Amino acid sequence: MTTPPRNPWVLAQRAHKMNPSVIREILKVTERPGIISFAGGLPSPKTFPVSAFAEACDKVLREDAHAALQYAASEGFVALREMVAASLPWEVDPAQVLITTGSQQGLDLVAKVLIDAGSRILVETPTYLGALQAFSPMEPDVVAVASDDQGVNIEDLKRKAPGARFLYVLPNFQNPTGRTMSEARRAALSEAAAEAGLPIIEDNPYGDLWFDAPPPAPLTARNPEGCIYLGSFSKVLAPGLRLGFVVAPAALYPKLLQAKQAADLHSPSFNQRMVVEVMKDGFLDRHVPTIRALYKSQRDAMLAAMKREMPAGVEWNTPDGGMFLWARLPEGCNAVDLLPQAVDKGVAFVPGAAFYADGGDPRTLRLSFVTASVDQINTGMVALAAAIREYQRDLAPATVEG
Amino acid sequence: MTTPPRNPWVLAQRAHKMNPSVIREILKVTERPGIISFAGGLPSPKTFPVSAFAEACDKVLREDAHAALQYAASEGFVALREMVAASLPWEVDPAQVLITTGSQQGLDLVAKVLIDAGSRILVETPTYLGALQAFSPMEPDVVAVASDDQGVNIEDLKRKAPGARFLYVLPNFQNPTGRTMSEARRAALSEAAAEAGLPIIEDNPYGDLWFDAPPPAPLTARNPEGCIYLGSFSKVLAPGLRLGFVVAPAALYPKLLQAKQAADLHSPSFNQRMVVEVMKDGFLDRHVPTIRALYKSQRDAMLAAMKREMPAGVEWNTPDGGMFLWARLPEGCNAVDLLPQAVDKGVAFVPGAAFYADGGDPRTLRLSFVTASVDQINTGMVALAAAIREYQRDLAPATVEG
Numbered sequence: 001m002t003t004p005p006r007n008p009w010v011l012a013q014r015a016h017k018m019n020p021s022v023i024r025e026i027l028k029v030t031e032r033p034g035i036i037s038f039a040g041g042l043p044s045p046k047t048f049p050v051s052a053f054a055e056a057c058d059k060v061l062r063e064d065a066h067a068a069l070q071y072a073a074s075e076g077f078v079a080l081r082e083m084v085a086a087s088l089p090w091e092v093d094p095a096q097v098l099i100t101t102g103s104q105q106g107l108d109l110v111a112k113v114l115i116d117a118g119s120r121i122l123v124e125t126p127t128y129l130g131a132l133q134a135f136s137p138m139e140p141d142v143v144a145v146a147s148d149d150q151g152v153n154i155e156d157l158k159r160k161a162p163g164a165r166f167l168y169v170l171p172n173f174q175n176p177t178g179r180t181m182s183e184a185r186r187a188a189l190s191e192a193a194a195e196a197g198l199p200i201i202e203d204n205p206y207g208d209l210w211f212d213a214p215p216p217a218p219l220t221a222r223n224p225e226g227c228i229y230l231g232s233f234s235k236v237l238a239p240g241l242r243l244g245f246v247v248a249p250a251a252l253y254p255k256l257l258q259a260k261q262a263a264d265l266h267s268p269s270f271n272q273r274m275v276v277e278v279m280k281d282g283f284l285d286r287h288v289p290t291i292r293a294l295y296k297s298q299r300d301a302m303l304a305a306m307k308r309e310m311p312a313g314v315e316w317n318t319p320d321g322g323m324f325l326w327a328r329l330p331e332g333c334n335a336v337d338l339l340p341q342a343v344d345k346g347v348a349f350v351p352g353a354a355f356y357a358d359g360g361d362p363r364t365l366r367l368s369f370v371t372a373s374v375d376q377i378n379t380g381m382v383a384l385a386a387a388i389r390e391y392q393r394d395l396a397p398a399t400v401e402g
Numbered sequence: 403m404t405t406p407p408r409n410p411w412v413l414a415q416r417a418h419k420m421n422p423s424v425i426r427e428i429l430k431v432t433e434r435p436g437i438i439s440f441a442g443g444l445p446s447p448k449t450f451p452v453s454a455f456a457e458a459c460d461k462v463l464r465e466d467a468h469a470a471l472q473y474a475a476s477e478g479f480v481a482l483r484e485m486v487a488a489s490l491p492w493e494v495d496p497a498q499v500l501i502t503t504g505s506q507q508g509l510d511l512v513a514k515v516l517i518d519a520g521s522r523i524l525v526e527t528p529t530y531l532g533a534l535q536a537f538s539p540m541e542p543d544v545v546a547v548a549s550d551d552q553g554v555n556i557e558d559l560k561r562k563a564p565g566a567r568f569l570y571v572l573p574n575f576q577n578p579t580g581r582t583m584s585e586a587r588r589a590a591l592s593e594a595a596a597e598a599g600l601p602i603i604e605d606n607p608y609g610d611l612w613f614d615a616p617p618p619a620p621l622t623a624r625n626p627e628g629c630i631y632l633g634s635f636s637k638v639l640a641p642g643l644r645l646g647f648v649v650a651p652a653a654l655y656p657k658l659l660q661a662k663q664a665a666d667l668h669s670p671s672f673n674q675r676m677v678v679e680v681m682k683d684g685f686l687d688r689h690v691p692t693i694r695a696l697y698k699s700q701r702d703a704m705l706a707a708m709k710r711e712m713p714a715g716v717e718w719n720t721p722d723g724g725m726f727l728w729a730r731l732p733e734g735c736n737a738v739d740l741l742p743q744a745v746d747k748g749v750a751f752v753p754g755a756a757f758y759a760d761g762g763d764p765r766t767l768r769l770s771f772v773t774a775s776v777d778q779i780n781t782g783m784v785a786l787a788a789a790i791r792e793y794q795r796d797l798a799p800a801t802v803e804g
Contacts, residue, residue: 008599008628009654010567012540015515018660045468053471057459066447069455069640101503101644101666108665112539113417117519133664137514138414165412197410226410238471240671242503252411258420262535263510264503268670269642 014137029343036380038367039348041175041323044298047291048238049278056277060270068270074261075099076245077272083279084231084245090221096247098256101267103205103232103244107134109259110201110228113252114165115140122160122167124152126355126364128175128203131168140165144357149317151181154188161196166228172215173206173322176355176366180320183216190222198226205232205244208288210321211296225249228256233275235323236288241271295323295370298377302369305381311389316367323370326352328363329388332395335365342387347380416539431745438782440769441750443577443725446700449693450640451680458679462672470672476663477501478647479674485681486633486647492623498649500658503669505607505634505646509536511661512603512630515654516567517542524562524569526554528757528766530577530605533570542567546759551719553583556590563598568630571602574609574617575724578757578768582722585618592624600628607634607646610690612723613698627651630658635677637725638690643673697725697772700779704771707783713791718769725772728754730765731790734797737767744789749782 060068075081076099084099085092100106107130115121115138123131125144132142143160146153151171161167169189171181181189193200202219220227224247232244248256260266299319306316306327313330329335335351342348352364372380462470477483478501486501487494502508509532517523517540525533527546534544545562548555553573563569571591573583583591595602604621622629634646650658662668701721708718708729715732731737737753744750754766774782 007653008596008601009516009651011657012514012516012518012521014518015657015661018515018657018664040473042473045472048467048471050463050467050471053467054460054463057463058456061452061456061459065450065452065455067642069450069452069642070447071442071444071636071641101669104664105666112414113420114411114414116414116416119414130664130667133660137661137664194410199410234473238672239473240469240471242666242668242670249411251409255413255417255420258535259417259539262420262506262532262539263665264507264644265532266644267503268644268673270640271670271673 014139017136017139029348035343035346035348036372036376036383037348038369038372038380038384039350040371041368042371043235043239043323044294044370047294049283049287052278052283053238053274056274059277060273064273068273070269072266072269074257074266076267077269077276079276080272081245083276084247088229088247089217090224092224092247096250096253098246098248098253098260099267099272100244100246100260101264102234102239102242103203103230104130104134105260105263106230106244106246107131107203108263109246109256111135111138111140112259113255114199120164122157122164122198123357124169124174125357126176126352126360127168127357128170129355131203132357135168142357149179151179151185152189154185154192157189158192158196161193161198164198166199166201167193168201168203169219170203170205171219172204173209173319173324175206175322176324176350176352177326178317178319178322178324179326180215186216186219186222190219194223194226200227201230202227203230205230205235206322208236208284209292209295209323211292211299212320215321220247228252236284236291237275237278241268241275243267243271243275292321295321298369298372298374299325301374301377302367302381305378309381309385311385311392314388323368325367325369327365327367328361329365330392331363333388333391334362336362338365338387338391341391342384345383345387347383347387349384416541419538419541431750437745437748437750438774438778438785439750440771440774440782440786441752442773443770444773445637445641445725446696446772449696451685451689454680454685455640455676458676461679462675466675470675472671474668474671476659476668478669479671479678481678482674483647485678486649490631490649491619492626494626494649498652498655500648500650500655500662501669501674502646502648502662503666504636504641504644505605505632506532506536507662507665508632508646508648509533509605510665511648511658512568513537513540513542514661515657516601522566524559524566524600525759526571526576527759528578528754528762529570529759530572531757533605534759537570544759551581553581553587554591556587556594559591560594560598563595563600566600568601568603569595570605571621572605572607573621574606575611575721575726577608577724578726578752578754579728580719580721580724580726581728582617588618588621588624592621596625596628602629603632604629605632607632607637608724610638610686611694611697611725613694613701614722617723622649630654638686638693639677639680643670643677645669645673645677694723697723700771700774700776701727703776703779704769704783707780711783711787713787713794716790725770727769727771729767729769730763731767732794733765735790735793736764738764740767740789740793743793744786747785747789749785749789751786
């Protein structure tokens with residue numbers, strides 16, 4: 001008998017390109033007790049409707065346990081698909097709604113159905129890191145479209161659209177920047193995409209979390225046949241249930257459904273029924289305004305603390321909703337280098353470089369204002385400002401030399 | 403403004419090969435009321451521990467709601483990973499356990515990490531249809547290894563192993579055949595695979611459902627560095643929670659984890675905590691024997707009914723556990739053609755042809771003995787036997803002519 005070879009495993013090409021999520025790795029460091037984290041995109045647990053979930057579990061297991069615990073249709077639970085269709089501001093047939101295991105899974109299914117190795121796909125600058133991770137196993141050529149605080153640059157989009165499989169956008173309270181695409185930009189983008197024959201993947205996990213006024217209508221509402229729309233229950237109910245949805249044109253739905261079936265058969269039937277129970281009788285109409293009010297007060301606290309504490313030269317935006325704001329360090333600074341010093345002082349964030357498809361601005365950082373309390377925001381901003389000052393002092397000699 | 407193109411969508415090559423699951427399509431037909439179904443692989447809802455789930459939900463939401471409803475680690479809940487590691491009959495570090503959204507997701511992750519377009523992968527004859535569906539998006543060259551009622555044919559395996567990325571096997575109470583790989587065959591397979599440097603993907607969703615004696619030790623226990631092991635909570639607790647697991651060698655784990663993170667971030671934290679609560683204090687040691695006893699009595703009822711009712715020339719096996727038995731119609735019959743006549747008489751099954759990677763034996767069919775009650779099994783077998791007789795009568799003139 002010959003000696004067995006030490007390592008019989010041959011990895012797929014795509015696996016060589018799989019790298020740990022920078023954010024997840026940072027989050028591990030920052031999970032140690034005592035760190036105030038502006039890093040994670042974790043909804044405030046105060047917003048989880050725990051007693052409504054408890055009632056729903058009880059009811060589902062009393063009245064519908066066998067169906068809730070059994071295998072189920074890959075499309076999702078009919079009542080939930082109907083609720084999703086009815087909640088959207090354009091005409092959606094429940095038959096177009098596919099329930100997914102979080103909206104992250106929607107990105108995985110889109111990638112499988114639309115990306116060949118080498119396919120050109122377009123993303124914003126910067127863009128959601130999880131989307132890049134979901135697309136990457138299908139080995140696309142990811143091209144970043146120039147973007148400003150109104151959304152993607154239409155001229156750059158037109159230049160890059162020919163031959164692209166799709167444009168991926170997150171128009172409302174974007175992750176990571178918190179910015180919202182304006183009505184004018186949406187209209188121009190919708191027209192340009194239709195003219196170029198460029199499909200749009202519209203990701204909208206944060207759209208309900210507006211503070212003063214709802215964002216403009218979704219891109220999908222303007223051209224349902226040219227868009228796939230992704231939504232989530234993670235930000236309005238709870239992420240730990242892992243439920244999201246995809247709305248797809250009838251021509252694409254069967255392929256996404258088959259990819260879904262192959263991926264995990266179906267999303268948890270029990271969780272889908274829980275959510276239907278909770279959402280009955282207009283629960284979200286009462287619940288979501290409480291999330292909006294909380295997050296708005298936390299955004300305001302963060303903006304006030306930054307204004308109070310930040311050294312000159314640090315810039316930031318004022319998001320109209322969602323969970324994140326986007327800041328920029330003074331010239332010569334690098335947010336990746338700042339991070340360890342910030343963690344030493346007890347505060348964490350995500351360096352913006354992680355969110356760029358191709359390099360990116362090293363001075364940027366993403367700050368979540370929803371996970372930490374107002375007291376923690378105040379304490380954390382004092383610490384972050386101190387870390388920036390110290391980092392700048394350490395930089396100074398090099399600056400003089402340069 | 404030009405007229406928007408009618409269909410801007412370009413599908414990935416792999417999407418053209420995605421076809422609806424034959425089984426799911428059949429199940430839709432057979433879900434109409436009054437049909438006795440031997441088709442689906444649905445655990446008996448009598449085995450779902452509903453009151454234990456209700457207590458667990460209540461406890462998790464009372465004591466640990468914020469963590470249960472929040473985003474969580476992609477690896478899975480630590481306590482669940484420890485329970486899985488402790489339950490396996492070889493030394494497993496909890497750090498090797500990855501919690502998945504059903505064991506179907508384990509197959510999707512394996513495909514992403516190990517299959518390039520054109521990679522040769524080996525499967526049994528016949529094999530689990532869901533595995534073929536999970537592998538297919540990565541565009542492998544699927545090669546069927548000859549198999550008999552003891553498992554894969556070792557000589558054929560040796561011929562086909564060179565250059566193959568892995569062999570996928572389901573050694574215990576296989577889906578679809580119900581057969582179990584013998585101890586001698588496992589030893590020979592394990593040795594042959596190690597000699598050939600052929601990794602093994604071992605899928606074991608049914609292993610706990612043995613009737614008289616446990617099956618031989620897993621292939622992974624014999625060579626943990628050369629195997630990935632997939633398990634499931636669907637058959638011992640409930641499929642509607644969508645929880646399974648992968649045990650992987652340390653060298654492969656990070657890649658599977660990254661694929662998992664990209665696929666759905668993590669499996670539902672709430673469901674993982676529910677299952678930990680239910681499984682505490684040795685619950686499965688008391689619960690699983692009741693499933694074994696029920697399924698054994700249903701297998702016995704099906705075997706007795708077949709012996710009583712089936713026309714001459716119909717053959718079937720006697721599975722030692724699991725959920726399925728495998729039958730074969732007399733020469734000249736085709737199970738796909740029989741199916742509509744059976745459904746007309748109020749009984750359904752899955753034609754065996756669906757389970758072959760390359761063509762297959764058209765006379766075979768898969769019969770589940772766990773979903774229907776003993777009364778339904780008796781009634782259903784009378785109907786199935788009548789359908790076979792009628793089908794054979796209809797065939798007869800053609801046979802005379804031929």
